[in-house]
Each structure stands twice: as structure tokens, then as C-alpha cells.
Amino acid sequence: MSAIDLANRALVLRKGGDEGECVCYWMSREQRCEDNQALTFASEIADRLGLPVLVFFALAPKFIGAARRHYDFMLDGLTEVERELTGKGMGFRLLVGEPEKTVPDLISEVNPAALVTDFDPLRAKQAWKERAIREIDVTVYEVDAHNIVPCRFASNKREWGAATLRRKINALFPSYLRRPPPIKMPKATWKEAQPVDWKKARSSVQAEDLGDLITWIEPGGKAAKKRLKAFLTHGLSGYPERRNDPTREGQSDLSPYLHFGQISALRVAWEVTRSEAPETSKKAFLEELVVRRELSDNFCLHVPDYDSVSGFPEWSKVTLDQHRYDERDYIYTAREFEEARTHDRLWNAAQREMVSRGKMHGYMRMYWAKKILEWSETPEEAMRTAIMLNDRYELDGRDPNGYTGIAWSIGGVHDRAWPSRKVFGKVRFMSYGGAKSKFDVESYIERWS
Numbered sequence: 001m002s003a004i005d006l007a008n009r010a011l012v013l014r015k016g017g018d019e020g021e022c023v024c025y026w027m028s029r030e031q032r033c034e035d036n037q038a039l040t041f042a043s044e045i046a047d048r049l050g051l052p053v054l055v056f057f058a059l060a061p062k063f064i065g066a067a068r069r070h071y072d073f074m075l076d077g078l079t080e081v082e083r084e085l086t087g088k089g090m091g092f093r094l095l096v097g098e099p100e101k102t103v104p105d106l107i108s109e110v111n112p113a114a115l116v117t118d119f120d121p122l123r124a125k126q127a128w129k130e131r132a133i134r135e136i137d138v139t140v141y142e143v144d145a146h147n148i149v150p151c152r153f154a155s156n157k158r159e160w161g162a163a164t165l166r167r168k169i170n171a172l173f174p175s176y177l178r179r180p181p182p183i184k185m186p187k188a189t190w191k192e193a194q195p196v197d198w199k200k201a202r203s204s205v206q207a208e209d210l211g212d213l214i215t216w217i218e219p220g221g222k223a224a225k226k227r228l229k230a231f232l233t234h235g236l237s238g239y240p241e242r243r244n245d246p247t248r249e250g251q252s253d254l255s256p257y258l259h260f261g262q263i264s265a266l267r268v269a270w271e272v273t274r275s276e277a278p279e280t281s282k283k284a285f286l287e288e289l290v291v292r293r294e295l296s297d298n299f300c301l302h303v304p305d306y307d308s309v310s311g312f313p314e315w316s317k318v319t320l321d322q323h324r325y326d327e328r329d330y331i332y333t334a335r336e337f338e339e340a341r342t343h344d345r346l347w348n349a350a351q352r353e354m355v356s357r358g359k360m361h362g363y364m365r366m367y368w369a370k371k372i373l374e375w376s377e378t379p380e381e382a383m384r385t386a387i388m389l390n391d392r393y394e395l396d397g398r399d400p401n402g403y404t405g406i407a408w409s410i411g412g413v414h415d416r417a418w419p420s421r422k423v424f425g426k427v428r429f430m431s432y433g434g435a436k437s438k439f440d441v442e443s444y445i446e447r448w449s
């Protein structure tokens, strides 16, 4: 009997042959060994069949505007993964090239009895998977190792707000909040070790070097656990009061690790609930980590145009259209935004924080995106600019949280209608004055000047 609940977390993507010489796990979004239900699932099948496990990662030379900083963070983490897997008797391969080609080639080379992959609602990843598995004759499973309550199980439709998903998640959360099981080592070990040439892999990547070297955060699963421990000791208790103040270190800084799957959200939630922090702090943090984060996966899974105006709710499309020709006080091009050349020192500071640190504070992300709407010619252009900048500079970019956060800010996704005003219509507005009443704006500007 599997420790993973097959009916709820795993999905058969394709039924095919089930005889072979190993079990493959196509590691994609969940780049870790520990607390990875997809890897556990693969190793359980392998154990049952008496076969070894081969894990592979398909490294595409380009991926939705990812820059060198993203590839470096990811490849450093994967180096650690290779070491851990080989220490457990499993194989690891890095496939360099277009996944549509490299994955079927590997499958015909190693002849697996099953192929397991992880869940990702983003279009590019789903397209890779679809094209890669079209040609192969093996049973393919998709395991959701990202969401605590599996995304497809929590809800089978687009949720219109946090309230509706919260109700569903809260009903299921207690049964999913379990200590993640340790990985079962398959009895058969992978014999044909092929150490990865990481230097060669790095040089195969066609990514832009953005100049700023990011040194404040260390990549990898071990560093992620250290960060979590520090947050549990020093940050969690004060989270509700400090998290919305960009001049204080009140957030967990876990998003780059969660984005690259270097830490599991279930592990984070498990440690948070067991900690001695006040219940109000745990609740506030779990609202973000569980409800808001899993709402983003729900949005991207059920709304394929999650990154454009057509994905906005009807009321917001109507209101933004009614205000399409309102005169803007300022209009900036994508380049002017990128170079932090607006009239607003606070906005420029947020942009600089993102460019040089690779992570803008959460409160400022809302202000930043809403001002892009206010100072762009059209909502469509605002979406394009915000997504381009977010994906290019944020270490946690190209994530459902990013597309959803931007759609929330610019298009009222998961929000309600507010009193109407210029440009925004009924989409919620944020002002410099509002920010000033919440935190020491001057000190933030000075820090990122």
C-alpha cells in the first residue's frame, strides 16, 4: 500500500506499458530529495517491482525570460540533489536541450517501467510534458508535490476568491498536515553512474547576465532548511506585525526556495504548526503559505490565460475598459520602468530593490504593480511590463504566485470591486500616502537609493 494517497495526489497522465528496467522520475518543479512526494512515489513503485530509480532533470537552454541569476540558483540546488540521490543509490541525469526531444530519447535508452513527474500548472511546463510523453509507451504519473492539499483535489474549478478556496482547504488541511514520510530507498541500486558535468551544463544555458550578483541568499535544500529554522526562531512570532513593513525583515524569505522546490511547503507548514509561536502568528503565516499560495496554483491551472487581461474577472474587464481612455498623469515605457526612471521615489526604490536584491518586499510588490497600471497606456501594456520585469528580476519569478499577484494588482483577480476612480475603475487603488501611513517610506527609499 502506498504512503502516498494515489487517488488524490497522483494522476495517470498516460496509460502505457509497465515492464521495464527502472522507474524514472522527471524532476521538474520539485528540485529536492527530501519531502518530495513525487520521488517517494517513484521509489515505492521501484521498490515494489525490484527496480532501481533514475531521476532526471531536463535543462532547457532558455525558459520564459530566466536570467543567469535564476539558472545559477537552480543549478547550485541541483548539484546538491545529485549528491544526495547518488548517496541513496539512485541515478541522476541532467538532460541538456529541448525537453520534447531529450526526454523521449532518454526513455527509449533506459526503458522504464513507469515515468513519474511532478505537477506544474504553468502553460510552458504542461506543453513540454504533453509533447514529451506523446511519443513514449510507458505509464506516466503526475504527482502534486507542491501543494499541501493537492491542487486538482482541493477544487476542480476556478475559485473566485480566497474565501471559497479557504473553506475547501480548511476542511482538508488537517488530514494532509502530516510529517512528510522519509524516502524509501529502493532495494535495487542504479549502477550506471554518469556524473554531471556542471560546468558544461552552465555554459549550455542562454541566459542574460543582469550584472548584480546576488549573495544574500544561498541556494539549495540545506540553505533552505537553515532559513526556515532562523525564521521559526526569530521571525514567525512577529510575522503579523512586521510582514507588511518593507523596512524590517519580517517575511520568511522562503519564496525562492519554494519556487525552485528546494523546500517543501508541507515541511514548512509542519514545522510552523509544531513551533511555539503564538497561534495568531501561525495562522497569519499559514494563510499566505497555504491559502494564498495554493489559490495561485488554482488560478493558473483553471485559467490558461493567467498572464493576460482576458483572464481577469468580467467586472474588472468592463471597468478597465470604461476607463481605458482616461488621461494618465504620467506614462512610462517598459524601459523607463525598468531603469527606475519614474517621478515616484518610492516606486523607483522598489524597482531597485528587485533589480539588485532579486526579491522585492511583498507589500511593495502590490504598490509597484498597481502603479504600473496607473502609468501605462493600457492595462494590456501594464500586464506585459509587470510580468516581464517580475520574471526577469525576481528570484521567485515565473511562478503562479507572480502571475496571480500581478493579476490581483492590475485586474482585481480574487479581489472585489472598490469605489470607482480614474484609470483603475473599480480595481483597488494604492497610494503613496497609504504607504506613508504604514511604514517609514523615507528610510526604505534611502536604503534602495
Ligand SMILES: Cc1cc2nc3c(=O)[nH]c(=O)nc-3n(C[C@H](O)[C@H](O)[C@H](O)COP(=O)(O)OP(=O)(O)OC[C@H]3O[C@@H](n4cnc5c(N)ncnc54)[C@H](O)[C@@H]3O)c2cc1C
Binding pocket: 243, 250, 251, 252, 253, 254, 255, 256, 258, 259, 288, 289, 290, 292, 293, 294, 296, 360, 361, 362, 363, 365, 366, 369, 390, 394, 396, 397, 398, 399, 401, 402, 403, 405, 406, 408, 409
Ligand atoms: C505584484 C505581485 C507580484 C508577486 N510576484 C511573486 C512571484 O513572482 N513569486 C512569488 O513566489 N510570489 C510573488 N508574489 C507573492 C508574494 O509577494 C511573495 O510570495 C512574498 O512576498 C515572498 O516573500 P516571502 O517568502 O518572504 O513571503 P512570506 O510573507 O514569508 O510568505 C511565505 C510564503 O507564503 C506564500 N505567499 C506569501 N504571500 C503570498 C501571496 N500574496 N500570494 C501567494 N503566495 C504568497 C509564498 O509562497 C511565500 O514564500 C507577488 C505578489 C504581488 C502582489
